[in-house]
Every structure is written in C-alpha cells, then in structure tokens.
Amino acid sequence: NAGVTQTPKFQVLKTGQSMTLQCAQDMNHNSMYWYRQDPGMGLRLIYYSASEGTTDKGEVPNGYNVSRLNKREFSLRLESAAPSQTSVYFCASERLAWNEQFFGPGTRLTVL
C-alpha cells in the first residue's frame, strides 16, 4: 500500500515548455486534489476532483489543466510554464466523508 505517489520528484523547465505532473493513489479514494506550496503562503488549492469524471477549479487555477484519468490517477498539466509557477506541488486524496486528506511527497518544479 503506497498511499499517494507523485512523479517526478524534481523537474526543471524553461519558460514556455509544457509538462504533466502525475499523481496516483491506491486507497480507493473518491476525491483528489492538487495544491501548490510557496514560502510564506501555505498550500493553495489549484484544482480538485470530487469523483471520477469531475473536476473543479480551486483558488489558483490559471495556467493549469487537470485530468482525472480514472479513480486512481489525477494529473496536472502546465501547457506553457512560467517562472511564477516555480513551486512545490502536492497531490492529495480523500475517502468520501472521512474529512481527512492524505498527501503525496511532492514535486519540486523550477521554471527558468
């Protein structure tokens, strides 16, 4: 039981490049979330998926897209990376009505 896994762990991009961050959970959770963490700002919600087949915007969705591929996987895509997207990205999942989110280890992204 690996919990929530994220790939890659580290990534360096040039401005304008695209990439997809992958997230998978093996706990059969319904809801999944993407956050970004910046110094002094805590974690901010980018997008979330309450169930397979649905996605909704969070607090800071601009510049990102998501795909809930199936119940296990929830990916985050940067179509044209910008330096302002340099951050640590965390994926989380939650079992329905448990009111507890489980976090992955994070992806550290640098955009030059």
Add this chain to the structure above:
Amino acid sequence: AQSVTQLDSQVPVFEEAPVELRCNYSSSVSVYLFWYVQYPNQGLQLLLKYLSGSTLVKGINGFEAEFNKSQTSFHLRKPSVHISDTAEYFCAVMDSGSRLTFGEGTQLTVNP
C-alpha cells in the same frame, strides 16, 4: 469565504520546553479544523482534527489542540518537545465541499 491565520511564522524553543502554536480562523459556517505537520522535504501528515464533540483534541506524537468557538481559535500545544518535533506546522479549515484552506505555516525549531 474562510481564512486561517497562523500568528507566528517561526517559533524557536529548547528541548523539553512546552510549546503553543497559535491559529485563528474565520468562517461564516461550522467548520472542521486540522493541524498538519511537514518534515523537511516530505509531504504533509495529519496531526489531529476537530470535527465535533469535545473541544480538546488529542493527536499523534503527544500534540493536542483546543477548539475555542468564541475566540475562533484552534491552538496547538505540546507539554514537552523533542528535537524530532522540528518541522513546519500548518493549521487548516475545511468547508462543506471538503476543500482545505491552509494558514501560512509555523516553523517550529527545537534546540538542544
């Protein structure tokens, strides 16, 4: 809209001393409250949560928190800290849609 304010960005203490990390929230509706801990280069781990019932909540690693509705606070306490408690601590509030809003974080540093 809801918000969370962590009143101290950094808290240095000596080993075996007591510690209190302060958190205030604002919300127009009933909320669920959480404390998460993040060790260096890791994801977030749940310390404790308040959903309802007793206002004193006990969590892992000897931490506890008290929900105070009149003061809209949820302060985290530990009577005697260890070097291994050095980490960043996040207070968070959950809305009815299971979306978490995090505070800015408090860096707890335990010195020998």
